[in-house]
Amino acid sequence: MKITAILTTAAVAAALCSCAGSETADTENGRIQVYTSFYAMYSLTSEIAGDKADVYNLCPTGSEPHDFEPTASDMAKLADADVFIYSGMGMEHWTKSISESLSGSDVIITEASASVPNTPENGDPHVWLDPENAYAELEAIANALTEADPSNSGYYSERLEDCRQRIDELDKAYEDAAASFASDIIITSHEAYANLCSAYGLTQMGINGVDNSEDPTPSRMAEIENFIKENNVKYIFTEPLSTSKIAETISSDTGCGILSLDPFEGNAEGKDYFTVMYENLDALKTALS
Missing domain, CATH: 3.40.50.1980 (Nitrogenase molybdenum iron protein domain)
Structure with missing residues (x-):
């Protein structure tokens, strides 16, 4: 995978400073602003967020998340966000620079794969393809949204519980098929x-x-x-x-x-x-x- 530097330190600093003191988007509609690294994280986050958060995907349609490079505009949006969620385990190498750039800010940064129960020996970062790992990521996402928006903690818990049932059904469907x-x-x-x-x-x-x-x-x-x-x-x-x-x-x-x-x-x-x-x-x- 071709991984290149995403932004110079000066460009990152400029992007962050450009939005300092600006009004955050969540003041307009009452919903927290959540950014995700690529589409799998966007989908899982949307399952928990429902209509209580605005969820945005950084990696454009048709782009490989391994090779994506955030722009200065992306960095400015992230600096104004409430939550940034990425999968981790090397899936998105560029998120390290984002995490360093946002260090010390109020943005809640969550590595969703940090507590997955099953990881293969080859270090494959596509952890969500195991439904149990996907549920662990859903839990991490729910925790992040609750931290940013405690007034809707019950709502996020209910949606996580619904996902637990759907994950169990998905897992059983795979197990039944694999047996034959x-x-x-x-x-x-x-x-x-x-x-x-x-x-x-x-x-x-x-x-x-x-x-x-x-x-x-x-x-x-x-x-x-x-x-x-x-x-x-x-x-x-x-x-x-x-x-x-x-x-x-x-x-x-x-x-x-x-x-x-x-x-x-x-x-x-x-x-x-x-x-x-x-x-x-x-x-x-x-x-x-």
Whole structure:
């Protein structure tokens, strides 16, 4: 992943100073102002916030959260926010600079993954693809919103409780499906699914590793194609934000089909976390049954 510096120290300071003393947006409508790092965090935060907070997503539609670079305008908005929520574990390298820039301000900064119960050995930061981890992030989000807006603590607690039930239902749906899968190996465009696989007894074979910034080597392509042929793999998975050219080459060489498995990094056409996870489950059923 290509990670570049997001702002110079001088630019950050200028962005923060430019909004010093300005009227915060929450004084206009009575709702707290919450910014999230990318779409998965936006979706989970919206589940808790309901109509009591204004939630904004920093990473634009179609952009990789790994490579996103906040602008001076973004920094000014953050300095005027009540809460900033990011996932962490290296998913958004640029948030370190944001946290340092906002240190000492009144903005509540929350690393949602700080207390997730399950983390894979390879350090895959896509923790929300394990529903139990997603719930831990929802809890962290609810705590942050309650800290910023204690008068609505009961409201946030009720929405968290509702999410607990929906997470349990989602988890059971995955467990029931996994019990009947004919295969337990998924071939993906890159290894973003360690959390999902660990939760449901699957093994991923990534065309690329956790880092999806470079094309696979010829030897890796040959290894993948041989595995597909030898094990009669029916489908390989691509992602919405990744090019499908390599997958199309593998499909042409081996005769396997192509399905989408969404790691929920970008804006999924307005879909929420639960919708995307159930769509992923349908794709897994097609590929592995």
